[in-house]
Amino acid sequence: MWGIKSMDKKSYLVESIIYQILWVIIGTIFFSVTYILLEGVITRSIDPETELGTFYVFYFNVGKYILMAIGGLLILSGMFIIQRKRFNKYNQYFESGLRYISGEDQSMIAFHESLSDEKMTFEKLHRHRVELEEKYELAYREKTDLLTYLAHDIKTPLANMSGYITLLNDEESLTDEQKRKFINVVYKNVKYLEYLSEEFFLYLKLSLNEIPLNLVNLNIGIFFRQWEEEKGSLVDRHKLILEIPKLEIPEINTDPQLLLRVMENLLSNAVKYSPMDSEIKIIVSAERKCLKIYVKNIVEDNINVNWSMATSKFYRGDISRRANGNGSGLGLTIVNDVIKHLGGSFEIGEEDKCVCAEVSLPYNLN
Secondary structure, three states, rough: OOOOOOOOOOOOOHHHHHHHHHHHHHHHHHHHHHHHHHHHHHHHHOOOOOOOOOOHHHHHHHHHHHHHHHHHHHHHHHHHHHHHHHHHHHHHHHHHHHHHOOOOOOOOOOHHHHHHHHHHHHHHHHHHHHHHHHHHHHHHHHHHHHOOOHHHHHHHHHHHHHHHHHHHHOOOOOOHHHHHHHHHHHHHHHHHHHHHHHHHHHHHHHOOOOOOOOOOOHHHHHHHHHHHHHHHHHOOEEEEEOOOOOOOEEEEEHHHHHOOOOHHHHHHHHHOOOOOEEEEEEEEEEEEEEEEEEEEEEOOOOOOOOOOHHOOOOOOOHHHHHOOOOOOOOOHHHHHHHHHHHOOOOEEEOOOOEEEEEEEEEEOOO
């Protein structure tokens, strides 16, 4: 094709113009040769000794100009057809791209090499559409899960409360000890419902990014020692050990209420999955301009938890723990979201029957 295919990457428009120029050149040559041959045939058929007939007079006066006009029209028509076909092909590329974006087609037709950027754009838009659909499906699933888990978790304590309140109301023969026992069960269920509502509302606020940051310069040592004093006596049959060395930077710019929620959820998780009378270590240190908090506890042999999924929404590690500890399945999810909200990172894993939760927070959150 006179070197057209040898071009590494040609413009689709330039290629169309080249095709039209080639058609004009080839058409002109073909028509010129045809005209010359026809002119020669007609000229040689003339008898010089006789008068020109009507056909020859018409041809030499008008006919040859009509032939030239027909040749020009044919050349122009050819150019128009070439342009039309190229335009239709161009439309096919973009129609294929649009169908691919919308999901009607699983793939696109082969694009002209000069339209590789446009093809990449269609592929990016297709991936973006798929990602948006996946995010929408995930958000819909999370919304459904939220309602399902909330309904399930509320149903059990409500049923317990209803049963015991009915007994308190209907049974006149109950002893004072039985009444106290039933009232205590109702009270625990009320507190559990309160805990659930707080967890779910906090999760919703974090999901919607509606929790403002109340940043203060917090003394790290004072905060953790006060927290240890408060929680040490409340941890049932576990030994809470706090290790906090003298830090070069004694204060951190953060939200103390959110940090408190993080520590409460991490401690609750450690208590839930560690054996009775075991140690729970809280180690606080400074590394690379970040405050590091480690919460370590051993786990029993019969505990089955996939810690890589522990921060997934509504994940509940061990089915045997649900009846006793229950929990919303959002504890570590909330920890992860809060830590991100505070500009840090959170990881949790298990090694040699020891679970380690690692929190990293920047000293300055501006």
